[in-house]
Amino acid sequence: MQTVSVVASERARRFANACSSNGDDVPIDSQVGVGTARKGLRERLWAYATTVVRDRPRVRSLIDTARSLTRSTVGRVCTCTLCGKTARFLPMGVPLRVSVACPGCGSLERHRLLGLYLQRHPEVVKGKLVLHFAPERPVARAVRAAQPEMYRSADIEVGRADLQLSLEKIDLPDESVDLVIANHILEHVDDRMALGELRRILIPGGRALLMVPIIEGWDETYENSAVTTNAERTRHFGQSDHVRFYGRDLRARIAAAGLSVSEFTALPADCLEYGLQRGEKLFIATKAA
Numbered sequence: 181m182q183t184v185s186v187v188a189s190e191r192a193r194r195f196a197n198a199c200s201s202n203g204d205d206v207p208i209d210s211q212v213g214v215g216t217a218r219k220g221l222r223e224r225l226w227a228y229a230t231t232v233v234r235d236r237p238r239v240r241s242l243i244d245t246a247r248s249l250t251r252s253t254v255g256r257v258c259t260c261t262l263c264g265k266t267a268r269f270l271p272m273g274v275p276l277r278v279s280v281a282c283p284g285c286g287s288l289e290r291h292r293l294l295g296l297y298l299q300r301h302p303e304v305v306k307g308k309l310v311l312h313f314a315p316e317r318p319v320a321r322a323v324r325a326a327q328p329e330m331y332r333s334a335d336i337e338v339g340r341a342d343l344q345l346s347l348e349k350i351d352l353p354d355e356s357v358d359l360v361i362a363n364h365i366l367e368h369v370d371d372r373m374a375l376g377e378l379r380r381i382l383i384p385g386g387r388a389l390l391m392v393p394i395i396e397g398w399d400e401t402y403e404n405s406a407v408t409t410n411a412e413r414t415r416h417f418g419q420s421d422h423v424r425f426y427g428r429d430l431r432a433r434i435a436a437a438g439l440s441v442s443e444f445t446a447l448p449a450d451c452l453e454y455g456l457q458r459g460e461k462l463f464i465a466t467k468a469a
């Protein structure tokens with residue numbers, strides 16, 4: 181025990197010496213703000229304000245919220261992969277995200293990620309039979325413009341699309357579709373049934389383009405049979421009609437349905453240019469040819 185304490189105190193002494201030779205005579209408070217000399221007055225005021233209230237979480241929270249709103253109203257100039265508009269994109273989302281909505285067509289980041297994929301892989305749509313579930317208008321317009329042989333939209337509710345279809349039980353023949361687009365739907369439904377149905381209706385070599393809310397830090401998808409009310413689903417899964425938060429095992433779930441999986445992620449420069457969420461993924465599920 182004595183040896184350990186001597187060693188520890190020796191380490192502490194050396195550490196203290198090292199600190200003293202590195203300018204520890206400068207008060208900690210005065211070090212805050214180093215590097216801000218060249219920043220504008222607003223940045224310096226924010227730095228000062230956050231320093232003053234750093235131990236007061238409620239005030240700090242209010243300041244951070246105001247700061248976020250200030251930045252949100254400015255937004256970045258981005259270009260839309262779907263309508264081509266270059267402009268300051270609008271803040272949207274809860275919590276508010278910056279540079280989200282295209283002022284031209286209303287597209288969000290996930291729509292533009294899909295648009296970027298389709299721009300770079302026009303063969304996925306051109307000359308194909310396309311079925312688009314829960315069709316988002318900006319995406320639908322871009323897909324139609326990409327010259328499919330036939331385009332049909334589908335939704336579970338009557339009157340919202342060309343066809344009324346449930347992804348869990350698709351009323352279409354086997355091997356009748358080249359491409360399915362189903363953006364943010366799997367988290368609402370029985371995904372084992374839905375993925376099985378996608379495999380059934382796709383032609384050999386056909387593809388499904390899938391996006392979902394996914395937590396890449398989780399090995400396993402979070403589902404909870406005790407969660408039954410809208411309020412609980414919002415708290416647990418982020419939205420009142422979501423039934424899970426996917427983890428990394430989404431790939432295994434797609435594979436279990438007999439579909440191979442590849443992924444499309446935008447590069448850093450693309451995220452800046454097109455206003456995309458860093459790391460967001462489009463999953464491409466392909467039926468064996």
Ligand SMILES: [Zn+2]
Nearest residue numbers: 260263282285
């Ligand atoms: Zn747009």
